[in-house]
Amino acid sequence: xxxxxxxxxxxxxxxxxxxxxxxxxxxxxxxxxxxxxxxxxxxxxxxxxxxxxxxxxxxxxxxxxxxxxxxxxxxxxxxxxxxxxxxxxxxxxxxxxxxxxxxxxxxxxxxxxxxx
Amino acid sequence: xxxxxxxxxxxxxxxxxxxxxxxxxxxxxxxxxxxxxxxxxxxxxxxxxxxxxxxxxxxxxxxxxxxxxxxxxxxxxxxxxxxxxxxxxxxxxxxxxxxxxxxxxxxxxxxxxx
Numbered sequence: 248x249x250x251x252x253x254x255x256x257x258x259x260x261x262x263x264x265x266x267x268x269x270x271x272x273x274x275x276x277x278x279x280x281x282x283x284x285x286x287x288x289x290x291x292x293x294x295x296x297x298x299x300x301x302x303x304x305x306x307x308x309x310x311x312x313x314x315x316x317x318x319x320x321x322x323x324x325x326x327x328x329x330x331x332x333x334x335x336x337x338x339x340x341x342x343x344x345x346x347x348x349x350x351x352x353x354x355x356x357x358x359x360x361x362x363x
Numbered sequence: 364x365x366x367x368x369x370x371x372x373x374x375x376x377x378x379x380x381x382x383x384x385x386x387x388x389x390x391x392x393x394x395x396x397x398x399x400x401x402x403x404x405x406x407x408x409x410x411x412x413x414x415x416x417x418x419x420x421x422x423x424x425x426x427x428x429x430x431x432x433x434x435x436x437x438x439x440x441x442x443x444x445x446x447x448x449x450x451x452x453x454x455x456x457x458x459x460x461x462x463x464x465x466x467x468x469x470x471x472x473x474x475x476x477x
Binding site: 282284289290291292293294297338340342350351353354355356358 | 397404405406407409412454456458465466467468469470471473
């Protein structure tokens, strides 16, 4: 069974500093996708970054990068140069395979607060 | 990028009312849409997977007769909360995706049953 674990319920970071949000996963599928979403207080889910299990390089999208360590089954999100607008809930997710209807499995989330 | 529209964004109604929530993929055809429920400060809980032209697949513990899902076209799925009660108050959010692509979410619907 697929499982996503986020062990940090809350994180604080000083504005302009970098922060790492942890995510570990468990799957027996050889092919899978890992995603990070941001959910501000308004509720919408905003896609941030994607990492495929066969991707050789770590994914990067602007200030977001994904530290993918396949052997450790971890996919940590790194946010560089934090901004006040980064304060939100962050969810790590894994996409299942076609046998599971390509559904997503979400972690419990990390609440990030950026301090001025 | 892909856009998913969810309507309404907020509903306040009396107990016993049925509420319909629409989820539309605006610029792509989504063969699969997902419906989630989220309680305050918790993660998204998958309720059901909606496939165009077929019956929805419900997760264990989700009442099919309570939460009716219809996926009439490749761009529209609806969730109807039948005879809603205060315990059904929650944040409901839909998503749509193409195979091997990220799920794109609607903005969610805050349902409050008085």
